[in-house]
Amino acid sequence: MVITGRFVLLALLGVVPVILFPGATPILLWATLLAVLAAVDAALAASPRRVGIVRTLPDSVRLGEECTSALVLRNDTARRLRATVREAWQPSAGARDPEQRVVIPPGESRRMSVLLQPSRRGILRVGTVTIRSSGPLGMAARQLAVPAPGVLRVLPPFNSKRHLPSKLRRLRELDGQSAVQIRGAGTEFDSLRDYVRGDDVRSIDWRATARRRDTVVRTWRPERDRRVVVVLDTSRTSAARVLDEPRLDTGIEAALLLSVLAERGGDKVHFLAFDRRLRARVDSTAKGNLLSSLVTAMAPLEAELIEADWSRVPAQVRAASAHRSLVVLLTSLDAGAVEEGLLPALPGLTERHVVLVASVRDPRLEEMRGDRTTAAATFRAAAAERALLDRAAVAQQIRLLGAEVVDAVPSELPPQLADAYIRLKAAGRL
Amino acid sequence: MGDGGSALRTARTRARRVLPLLVGALVLALVLLVNLIPGPEEDDRPLSPGNPGPAGAMAVTEVLSAEGIDVVRATSSEDALDALSAGPATLFLNDPRQYLSADQVAELASASDRAVLAAPGDRQLSELADGFAVVGPAPVGLAGDAPTVAAQCADPDATAAGRITVAGTAYAGSTECFAVELPAAADGPAGGDTDQDTDQDDARTGGLYVTGSSGRVSVLGAPELLSNASITEEGHAALALRALGSSPTLVWYEPTGADIVSVGEGIDPLTLLPPWVNPLLLWLLACAVLAMLWRGRRLGPLAAEPLPVVVRAAETAEGRARLYQDARSVDHAARNLRAATLARMARRLRVDRSASPLEVVDAAARHTGRPRVELEQRLLHHTPTSHRDLVHWAQEILDLEKEITSS
Numbered sequence: 001m002v003i004t005g006r007f008v009l010l011a012l013l014g015v016v017p018v019i020l021f022p023g024a025t026p027i028l029l030w031a032t033l034l035a036v037l038a039a040v041d042a043a044l045a046a047s048p049r050r051v052g053i054v055r056t057l058p059d060s061v062r063l064g065e066e067c068t069s070a071l072v073l074r075n076d077t078a079r080r081l082r083a084t085v086r087e088a089w090q091p092s093a094g095a096r097d098p099e100q101r102v103v104i105p106p107g108e109s110r111r112m113s114v115l116l117q118p119s120r121r122g123i124l125r126v127g128t129v130t131i132r133s134s135g136p137l138g139m140a141a142r143q144l145a146v147p148a149p150g151v152l153r154v155l156p157p158f159n160s161k162r163h164l165p166s167k168l169r170r171l172r173e174l175d176g177q178s179a180v181q182i183r184g185a186g187t188e189f190d191s192l193r194d195y196v197r198g199d200d201v202r203s204i205d206w207r208a209t210a211r212r213r214d215t216v217v218r219t220w221r222p223e224r225d226r227r228v229v230v231v232l233d234t235s236r237t238s239a240a241r242v243l244d245e246p247r248l249d250t251g252i253e254a255a256l257l258l259s260v261l262a263e264r265g266g267d268k269v270h271f272l273a274f275d276r277r278l279r280a281r282v283d284s285t286a287k288g289n290l291l292s293s294l295v296t297a298m299a300p301l302e303a304e305l306i307e308a309d310w311s312r313v314p315a316q317v318r319a320a321s322a323h324r325s326l327v328v329l330l331t332s333l334d335a336g337a338v339e340e341g342l343l344p345a346l347p348g349l350t351e352r353h354v355v356l357v358a359s360v361r362d363p364r365l366e367e368m369r370g371d372r373t374t375a376a377a378t379f380r381a382a383a384a385e386r387a388l389l390d391r392a393a394v395a396q397q398i399r400l401l402g403a404e405v406v407d408a409v410p411s412e413l414p415p416q417l418a419d420a421y422i423r424l425k426a427a428g429r430l
Numbered sequence: 431m432g433d434g435g436s437a438l439r440t441a442r443t444r445a446r447r448v449l450p451l452l453v454g455a456l457v458l459a460l461v462l463l464v465n466l467i468p469g470p471e472e473d474d475r476p477l478s479p480g481n482p483g484p485a486g487a488m489a490v491t492e493v494l495s496a497e498g499i500d501v502v503r504a505t506s507s508e509d510a511l512d513a514l515s516a517g518p519a520t521l522f523l524n525d526p527r528q529y530l531s532a533d534q535v536a537e538l539a540s541a542s543d544r545a546v547l548a549a550p551g552d553r554q555l556s557e558l559a560d561g562f563a564v565v566g567p568a569p570v571g572l573a574g575d576a577p578t579v580a581a582q583c584a585d586p587d588a589t590a591a592g593r594i595t596v597a598g599t600a601y602a603g604s605t606e607c608f609a610v611e612l613p614a615a616a617d618g619p620a621g622g623d624t625d626q627d628t629d630q631d632d633a634r635t636g637g638l639y640v641t642g643s644s645g646r647v648s649v650l651g652a653p654e655l656l657s658n659a660s661i662t663e664e665g666h667a668a669l670a671l672r673a674l675g676s677s678p679t680l681v682w683y684e685p686t687g688a689d690i691v692s693v694g695e696g697i698d699p700l701t702l703l704p705p706w707v708n709p710l711l712l713w714l715l716a717c718a719v720l721a722m723l724w725r726g727r728r729l730g731p732l733a734a735e736p737l738p739v740v741v742r743a744a745e746t747a748e749g750r751a752r753l754y755q756d757a758r759s760v761d762h763a764a765r766n767l768r769a770a771t772l773a774r775m776a777r778r779l780r781v782d783r784s785a786s787p788l789e790v791v792d793a794a795a796r797h798t799g800r801p802r803v804e805l806e807q808r809l810l811h812h813t814p815t816s817h818r819d820l821v822h823w824a825q826e827i828l829d830l831e832k833e834i835t836s837s
Contacts, residue, residue: 008724011717018713022706027713049437088733099729120738130730144440145730240743247743305739334746364744368751369770372824375817376755381824382763383751384744385770392773 001042002132002141010034010139041135046079048131048144052109055129060153060296063121069095069150071112071129075104083133085112088145092120093152118154121249123300126150155295156249160257160414167257167418171265174426192216224266226430227325228421229317229353230255232301235275237332239303242362243410248303250360250410251330256294257414258328258421263290265425270320273301276309278316307337310345317349326354326430328417333359333407335390338398346401354429355403358417361391363409477524477548477653479503479682484659490670491682499675504683507534514541519679524548524653529685532557539647542681546673548653549599555649560642562649565600565634568610578664583607585641587672591665598652600636608638608652639669648673760820764813771827772809778835794834805830 014030052074061067069089075081081104089095094117104110118124129148134141192208195215208216232238232255238248259269263284271294273279280297284290308331317327327349331342342357349355368384371377395405404424408416424430473480479491479501491501502519504510507530514521521542523535528551530538536557539545547554552564570576578595581588588607600610612634638651650656650673655666674680754763772790776783779793787810794809795802809827814820 002727003720003724005724008717008721011720014713014717015710018709019706022704022709024709027709027716030713031716049440084729086729088730090733090735092735127733128730132729143727143729239739240741240745242743246738302738360743362743364742365747368744368747370828372821372828375821376751378767378817378821378824379755379763380748380751382754382766383747386750386766387744387747389766389770389773 001038002134002143003038004134004138004141006137007034007038007139010037037137038140041137042140042142043135044079044137045133045135045140045142046075046077046081046083046106048081048083048133048142048146050076051081051083051131051133051146052076053129053146053148055148055150057150057152060155060299061116061118062155062295063118063157066115066117067152069114069116069126069152071114072109073102073104073112073131074109075106078106080105080136081133082136082138083131084141085132086130087112087114087126088128088130089114089116089126090124092118093124093126094119116152118152121154121156121299122302124152124154126152153296153299155299156252156256158253158256158291158295160253163257163415163418164260167261167415167422168264170422171261171425174422191219193219226267226425227270227321227323228258228262228267228328228430229270229272229320229325230259230328231313231317231330232271232273233275233308233329233331234273234279234301234304235308235337236303236305237308237334237337239305240332242360242364245410246303247332247360248301250413251358252298252301254358254414254417255328255330256291256298258417259284259294260291261418262421267326267430268321270325271297272316272320273298274308274313274316275304276306276312279304281320283320308341310341313345314348314352317353324353326356326421326424328356328358328421330358333357333361333391333394333398333405335387335394338394343394343397343401346398346403350402354424356406356417356420356424357395357398357403358406358408358413358420360413361407361409475684476526477656478684482658484657486658487656487661489658489661490656490667490674491680493667493671494675494680497671497675498678500679502679502681504681505686507538507683507685507689510538510681510683511541513679513681514538517679518543518677519681520674520677521545521681521683522548522674523550523683523685525550525554525685527685528554529687529689530554531691534689534691538683543646543677545647547647547649548656549651550649558642558647560603560644560647562640562642562647563602565602565636566612568598568600568636568638568651569612570597577610579608579610579638581607581665582609583637585639587669588639590672591669593664594638594652594655594666594669595664596638596652596655596660596666598638598650598654600638601640601649601651602636603640603649604643605641606635606637607640609635610638611635639673758817760814760817764820764823767824767827768809771831775831775834794830797834 011034014026014034017026017030020026054072054074056070056072058067069087071085071087073085081102083104084099084101086099087095089098096115096117098114100112100114102110102112127147127149128145130143130145132141132143192205193216195204195217199217203217205216205218232248232251234248238246238251240247242250255271259271262269269284269290271280271282273281279301282290282294282297286293317325329342332338346355365384365387368380369388370381372381391407395407398405404420406413406416406420473486474483475481476485477487479487480503482488495501502513504513510521513519519542521538521544523530523538523545526549532554535547535550535554539547539558555562555564568576576595576597578593580593581591583589583605585605585607594608600612636651639648640651641648654660656670661667661670753759772787775794776785776790779790779797781790781793788806791806791809792802795805798805808830812823814823
């Protein structure tokens with residue numbers, strides 16, 4: 001049983017008889033009156049046990065967007081239900097109005113909408129719906145927490161989508177481009193067409209020219225149906241926050257842009273999230289929309305507080321794609337972790353594949369480096385310089401092992417990774 | 431969805447939830463109850479006849495009882511007066527906190543056949559006809575131990591005791607026994623330097639056991655000699671038994687705060703309040719409890735949030751900076767700054783990665799037009815030694831780097 005503010009007010013009104021007739025009698029009488037009123041009121045309240053709850057909830061919502069959780073409450077009692085209903089969403093679901101008052105006549109249903117604006121990617125849960133049903137006098141209420149589990153999948157926002165049109169345009173410029181403008185832009189034979197002035201004479205196909213008795217040139221296009229394997233590191237290093245965003249989330253943005261771009265570019269995309277074991281895997285060859293299956297697979301990813309086991313990555317890549325592929329490793333370039341984990345495993349990948357290591361650089365290090373106003377700041381600058389030097393050394397070691405390195409601040413990583421892909425594709429290295 | 435279950439099940443889950451709280455409350459109540467039950471009270475007051483500890487006076491009262499003297503413990507002034515008026519009796523008044531007024535002390539003393547006052551205050555002696563006065567605390571030896579003093583007086587009790595060795599307060603009166611000499615009052619702490627001061631003219635003397643002119647009232651300036659710990663030393667026992675055991679009844683009176691006589695008729699301020707104040711306060715208390723119950727009840731259980739770890743990526747660099755600073759590792763910091771600056775300058779000046787620092791300085795000198803020696807001195811050979819020097823040098827090479835990279 002729950003008492004209400006009205007009940008407390010009535011109790012305070014008891015001050016009047018207590019002052020007028022000092023003694024124990026008015027106190028006892030008033031207390032009895034209160035107890036009887038509360039008991040009667042609670043007894044007359046509609047039972048929250050006999051309220052049917054049906055929730056309609058979208059499967060998923062993109063981070064930054066809103067959605068509604070709709071509860072349909074059906075009053076199965078013969079009494080009027082006057083209730084305060086609370087849907088207990090976890091705080092990061094950003095429920096705008098989780099507590100609402102509803103009045104439902106007997107036998108009818110009412111709909112209650114809770115507006116959600118999630119503030120974090122991942123799987124959000126709701127455990128219970130609490131119904132506090134008050135009596136006709138509004139003095140006392142009956143309260144019950146009804147288990148009503150619900151799950152909302154909050155997808156990564158894919159903010160790097162805004163880079164997609166410009167990168168696609170660049171990709172299309174490669175596609176079907178005649179050898180006239182950029183010779184060597186792709187190596188796959190596309191078609192023959194008539195020679196126009198300005199075409200590179202080296203691309204004239206003399207055999208066809210002889211057949212047609214008209215000068216004909218060959219055109220080229222970038223290779224298609226190549227394979228791109230994106231490996232996202234979900235180990236402890238991906239939990240570190242750069243500009244208050246975990247490295248993992250920046251990696252997800254970059255992986256999304258690259259995957260969508262590569263798929264539109266006609267390549268096959270495989271996405272793996274890996275630390276010591278496979279956390280998620282998506283293949284563009286599977287049925288359905290690649291983007292939606294990617295965001296669905298990425299939504300529940302969390303940084304695991306364990307060290308990544310890079311020695312198992314080559315096998316995972318082989319399982320995803322048996323052929324020569326572009327392997328993109330989205331990880332961090334922290335000196336210790338890379339030297340012990342990634343570097344020994346890298347030769348196993350570079351001998352079969354083209355490897356691209358992408359990492360988020362912390363702009364805070366650059367800030368620390370430039371500030372030399374006090375002794376403490378200078379020591380910070382020295383430490384930042386050391387960190388940057390270590391990073392550069394690690395990047396250099398990776399390059400020596402035959403892999404490419406993309407090292408950029410969070411906002412720049414997705415477009416730079418896309419640029420690197422386009423560059424490799426244009427050079428025909430895929 | 432929406433299965434509310436049965437009322438029984440809800441009651442059962444709630445009961446299970448509050449069970450630990452109930453058990454805790456029960457334990458708390460038990461502990462309180464055990465503490466509230468009055469157990470056999472242990473008497474640990476000093477010089478209490480029921481206290482067998484070192485500070486108590488059970489030994490002397492037991493011996494007196496064995497000698498056939500009726501030891502009566504009085505708990506109030508009226509008790510004491512009643513016991514004294516019943517027959518010939520000796521009063522032992524032990525009032526270390528000085529609860530009694532001078533009038534009360536005089537009244538008690540006059541009602542008794544013989545009175546021994548244990549270290550009374552000056553104020554309490556003013557109404558007695560015997561002319562006692564407090565002289566001051568008796569000096570103690572250098573090590574804090576009490577000196578032994580001899581009776582040196584005409585009082586038969588004291589003479590029988592011979593010598594006592596105990597600290598206390600010296601009094602002046604008609605028969606001063608166990609006389610001690612006190613240094614002049616203005617001479618700082620009384621203890622410690624008695625030996626040097628004995629020959630001073632203004633040295634005062636007083637007795638630790640002083641009997642008044644009437645011979646009926648004595649002041650015992652050193653009541654500790656009655657304690658269980660010291661009763662066996664020197665002539666303590668003799669003095670105690672003779673002084674307290676002269677009458678068939680001994681009234682042992684230790685006043686309490688309840689014996690304080692109030693001056694005039696005070697008005698209880700509570701009687702001025704209207705009669706409804708107490709019930710009103712009680713009712714408001716009940717209302718406050720109800721308001722707590724109203725506001726304190728949550729609308730359902732809390733929703734848990736699985737929080738992500740928060741690790742800032744630059745944290746390791748900042749930790750390293752603090753390590754440098756705590757270890758005052760100026761040369762380490764300088765080496766890092768120099769290496770990074772040279773690496774960036776080499777990239778900007780398009781010097782090969784494997785080039786030596788001297789080659790980079792050469793290129794920098796060519797680029798900026800500055801003298802090579804100056805650059806070399808500044809970049810390569812200067813080693814900061816203090817924090818101040820490091821800051822200055824770091825800014826200098828940063829400026830140099832900016833000059834090269836911006837031009």
